[in-house]
Amino acid sequence: MKLLNKVTIWFVGIVFLITPITMIISRTNIKRNLDQAEVERMREVNDRVARQLEAGEKPDRYTHGRPIAILPIQGPLPAEKESVVIDNFVSEDLGQKECRITVNSFYQVGDQAYEISSFNYVIKSEEIFKGMLSAVVWKVLLILLAVSLTARLLSKKVFKPFHRTMKAIHQFDLKQKQPIQLPPTSTKEFQELNSFIKKMTDKAMDDYAAVKEFSENASHELQTPLAVIRSKLELLSETNIDGTQAALIGDMQNAIEKLSHINRSLLLLTKLENQEYKAYETIKFCRVTKEVIAMYDDWLSMKEITLTTSLDKNIPLIIHPSLAEMLISNLMSNAIRHNHEKGMIRVELTRKDFCISNTGLPPEIPTHELFQRFKKSNQSNESIGLGLAIVKQICEVNGFLITYEYQNGWHLIRIVFEPGKKGDSIRSAKELETVTI
Amino acid sequence: MKVLIVEDNKELASGISDYLNGEKYICELAYDFEAAREKLLLFTYDCILLDIMLPDGNGLELLKVIRKENISSGVLIISAKDALDDKVNGLEGGADDYVTKPFHLPELHARLRAIYRRKKLEGSSNLITFNEIVLNTDTVEATVNNTLLDVTRKEFDLLLYFVVNKNRVLSKQSIAAHLWGDYTDSLANFDFVYQHVKNLRKKISAAQGIDYIETVYGLGYKFNTSKT
Known part of the structure; x- marks a missing residue:
């Protein structure tokens, strides 16, 4: 698989993973803030109604046409001056889910304690979610399109030095003794790659030359002493020697024969490995x-x-x-x-x-x-x-x-x-x- | 025969010269390029043994000098490199033959003789005679007491090798290398050497020739001229 496709798939995968998480986070945040604002508002209304009660005015101004209830209660005020109730229920007449927030506040007006309750229907989290979903689908689609398009366009430009380096490596031949030519690049990674390849090929060329030289030298250095031993043995066998000595010399000659043959064969193998016998015709x-x-x-x-x-x-x-x-x-x-x-x-x-x-x-x-x-x-x-x-x-x-x-x-x-x-x-x-x- | 040995390894040079002195050749030694060049310009030699790798130059360069100065000596290259290029370069550069180290001294001698025959005697001596044995190198025919021997090419080569290196101990290895080349891979050659020698002796004896070839225990064979 191409590097580009791999990166794209990873990126898209990450987008798909992150998107639901962010959706949940934003939904909860939006819902909480909306609820909070509603609670704030109703508390304010309750406060005002209480102040009117205190002033002896009729709380009509606020209560009229509003979902607000004023109840005188018996006994002392409860410890909590305020309670917030969030109800999620299915309303019977509409047959659909509803979300209602009720804020109950308790006040002492003169000798009488009152409970003032305001309630309101607020937006449900499902509704927020529905709205977000369509936005997210569009967002993801746009990201996908943009990523795959720009990746393709950009990669051509960004990876150009890399492709040229690959081509240079492909064409490099150790035997031609030509140092590798790599195109200059401004990308740091590719610069590193190029310098590494340059170093490696230079080293390989040096080693190759050294191995070749070694095989030639080994040949010369080993063949000459062998020639000396062999010629001296031949001269020795010409001298006055007895049967035992002759047998000893014969054994040595056999060993030298074998040694020189091994040496020659190994050198031949080295030369074959070094591709020295190129055929042209x-x-x-x-x-x-x-x-x-x-x-x-x-x-x-x-x-x-x-x-x-x-x-x-x-x-x-x-x-x-x-x-x-x-x-x-x-x-x-x-x-x-x-x-x-x-x-x-x-x-x-x-x-x-x-x-x-x-x-x-x-x-x-x-x-x-x-x-x-x-x-x-x-x-x-x-x-x-x-x-x-x-x-x-x-x-x-x-x-x-x-x-x-x-x-x-x-x-x-x-x-x-x-x-x-x-x-x-x-x-x-x-x-x-x-x-x- | 006057021979110049150009070889930087002193032991090897002295070994070669010892062997050739035994043949009553006059040998001179040169251990490096300069000494060899000087000697070549001052004296004349029948043959030159030339090592390719010299401490101060390449033997192939010396070939150029030989050609430039119109020196008519035969040249036998000795080299440790059996790289093909060297062989071809050497022969194209005017050398007459080529041996690779480690060579057998009798082999070196045989090749030297062959060059000498070809070059100095200008082929006039394609007949090699020893007592009753006559070898014709052109027609590859051997006669003993004027009777033509029915010998194979290998047996002819073997007899020639013996005659050229008479009174020398020829090891089985050296004979095998001479007859079948260096790449024979020691194919249990020595039995074959024995077979060939045996056949040759039989054929010479059958032609009423003296059986000069004797076995040297543990080593090989010898063409003993003192036999009667």
């Missing part, structure tokens, strides 16, 4: 696939693995050529390594996807976890567990979708080049069918 993916597969002839024949391929021709794809090569070769070596002797590998390439399936032991951990770094199905395995992580990363960089399934002794890795297109799921089901046969 199309390559013929079918040709790359064929070439890479041919490189594995030796392995296949030595493990006596049967390879069946069905590669469609003329498949152009936008991907960095080295990444394409690495993708296929990682998948191939993976399919060979985790295969058993005399196993099978099936490679299929179509315009839509690339599928590689191989026989092998069932995975010991859920297949999707195998894409994580250093995750291996068999922890004691010689591999370092970065091959599939690299494959996954390459797919992510190029917007491919990769899935890994295991069914009936077959490992199936499938890469969809343009995920989201129709017809993919159908093919997947078909694929599995043929594989399981």
Whole structure:
């Protein structure tokens, strides 16, 4: 929901909540003041009548035609000199509600005590309420109209810097090394927002540069000592050494091999994450696939693995050529390594996807976890567990979708080049069918 | 062969020079950009080993100097960066080949030899001869006692690697990296190395050649020229 609509709804809600409360308050106030005024007036009348009685005049002047009663009473005056009675009743002849106020005053005129009572019909609170209600309905309607109209008009003006900032953030690209340009604004909040965003993006750019620099430096700094160790070991193995020493050197060489491979793979992953391998031109993916597969002839024949391929021709794809090569070769070596002797590998390439399936032991951990770094199905395995992580990363960089399934002794890795297109799921089901046969 | 090693890491430079001295090459060392430039202008070399990252400059700049001064030496770039741009820049800048750290010394040597053959001997020596073994790098043919060996491309590469690095201990790792490249992901390569070596030895023996290749326990193999 738009911020504007939210604020409007809240505002209207508050108006609806406050209005009845204020109505009740004003009704009570009006009613009380009216009653008070009436009581005041009648008390005044009673006083005057009493003064006339005292003066011995006939109180006709006031009593005539007025709802006033003068009653001589027996006994002494009551303690209260005055009592006010408000009656709400349904009048019998009119059949409607009435409100009557009676003011009874007590006076001592000579030896005689008098009770002078005035009464009058006053306006009922319901009547006040009715009058107020129509006014309030109009008021609320007007407020609603005004709020929603002005909010819309004002927001366009007030939120303009905000929208421009949003646009600038949207267009900001870390890799272009261009500091973000934000429009100036006079609103304090937006100024704060802009300065915050500016600071954040600048920091992100610095960090990005630092990470890139670090990966380059780490590469250089680690590869050189590795090269030193490796070359010195090679020189050492040329010297006069006995069998035990040779075995020790051999172990060290293995470890260095692994170390340098891990280092290289991690650097590659970092570079992929930094999107350093941007592809700008199309390559013929079918040709790359064929070439890479041919490189594995030796392995296949030595493990006596049967390879069946069905590669469609003329498949152009936008991907960095080295990444394409690495993708296929990682998948191939993976399919060979985790295969058993005399196993099978099936490679299929179509315009839509690339599928590689191989026989092998069932995975010991859920297949999707195998894409994580250093995750291996068999922890004691010689591999370092970065091959599939690299494959996954390459797919992510190029917007491919990769899935890994295991069914009936077959490992199936499938890469969809343009995920989201129709017809993919159908093919997947078909694929599995043929594989399981 | 006279080689200039431009490498800022002294241990690595001395390691390379030790290895190449064993091949009776004359090696000179330059630890920084200025020293390298000076040496290049004063002396001539058959080959230059060039590190890209130098403390006082970029090795690629040195390539420009080499081209500007019409220095005809072969150039082999050694770099810790295997970033593609560097590779492309280096090769476009006039380098002949490229190895990434950490490399194997026999590999470095083999590439150096290849550059030397191509560049200095101007391809006239596409035949590499050792006693009864003759390797033709153009046609990828190997003969032993004038009998053509039926070898695969890999076996030919392997034999060439042995002949170039004769009397050296070649580790299984180094052979694997030479035959299948760095990205082979240690596919239990060593069994395959064993297979290839075994096949090669069989084929040479079948052609009445001397079995020069011997196993060095725990390490790898050696092309022993003193065998008869």
